[in-house]
Amino acid sequence: MPAPTTALASQLQALAGTRNVLKSTTWRGGSLLFEGAQAYEMDRETLHALAVSGLDDLVAREPRFEAFRPTLFAAMLTRYDRRVHSVAENAQLDRSITAFLRLLSPHVLQQSALKVLEWLLRQFSINEFNVNAVMECVLPYHETMTFIMVIRLLAVPQDDPLWHWLDGVRRASMPLSRDLLVKRIHSEPALLQFIQTVLDRSVSAGIRHKTLWSWYLAVHAQYLSTAPAAAGGITDAMLRAVAPPIL
Numbered sequence: 001m002p003a004p005t006t007a008l009a010s011q012l013q014a015l016a017g018t019r020n021v022l023k024s025t026t027w028r029g030g031s032l033l034f035e036g037a038q039a040y041e042m043d044r045e046t047l048h049a050l051a052v053s054g055l056d057d058l059v060a061r062e063p064r065f066e067a068f069r070p071t072l073f074a075a076m077l078t079r080y081d082r083r084v085h086s087v088a089e090n091a092q093l094d095r096s097i098t099a100f101l102r103l104l105s106p107h108v109l110q111q112s113a114l115k116v117l118e119w120l121l122r123q124f125s126i127n128e129f130n131v132n133a134v135m136e137c138v139l140p141y142h143e144t145m146t147f148i149m150v151i152r153l154l155a156v157p158q159d160d161p162l163w164h165w166l167d168g169v170r171r172a173s174m175p176l177s178r179d180l181l182v183k184r185i186h187s188e189p190a191l192l193q194f195i196q197t198v199l200d201r202s203v204s205a206g207i208r209h210k211t212l213w214s215w216y217l218a219v220h221a222q223y224l225s226t227a228p229a230a231a232g233g234i235t236d237a238m239l240r241a242v243a244p245p246i247l
Contacts (some may be wrong), residue, residue, distance in 0.1 A: 030153045032114045032121070044078045047119055054115025061110075064103060071096045072120070082124055090129070097130050101137040102201060106209045108138055109146055121153060128155040131163060136198045140215040142176040162190055182222045195219065 031039035055073050058065040082090055107113050120126045126134055131154055141147045152170050156163045165184060169176050185192045199216050202209050
């Protein structure tokens with residue numbers, strides 16, 4: 001996985017320091033760590049300190065996290081507002097966020113992961129601008145409450161072709177069962193393609209992710225075993241769709 005460039009870090013810090021635009025300190029998007037008024041009143045300096053402590057713990061587990069310190073966790077970024085920057089600047093930021101979340105996925109059940117996610121949610125609005133990257137990070141944990149905590153905060157449009165159905169899961173406030181996920185895969189082929197891409201990109205980045213592999217194999221085994229008879233059961237097309245990532 002290519003490390004984030006020092007150029008991006010320099011650009012973000014320069015932009016944060018020179019543009020006299022500060023985000024509102026009042027957050028209304030919910031929280032992974034705090035409840036009630038505390039969630040809304042937490043200042044960004046405190047959130048940043050928590051995120052850095054989480055990052056330090058992650059670096060101890062996986063040294064490659066250190067590369068993201070200047071691009072996503074620099075102190076100057078407490079003044080950064082992505083909404084006032086250009087499409088090109090945001091695209092570069094998105095690449096760094098996506099790479100970070102991919103590396104974070106094996107550790108997402110750790111408290112340190114929640115600390116850094118809280119920062120990314122509030123500072124870079126990843127629940128709005130990086131929904132696919134967030135889902136890539138947490139989908140293998142769909143049967144946990146951590147998954148529910150995260151998707152509650154996602155701003156998914158009703159017409160989103162891939163994730164609009166999660167609204168029902170959010171309202172139920174219950175983990176997403178594998179049965180329901182596989183049922184959705186049968187009705188939405190793009191979801192199967194997304195899951196395959198998650199594995200492909202993780203492997204390409206050299207990430208050791210045992211949870212992803214075991215989840216991937218279990219989901220695909222159930223996908224094949226529940227192929228609707230009315231649709232011809234297990235077809236050659238289904239086997240071709242499943243086999244390449246495994247092989």
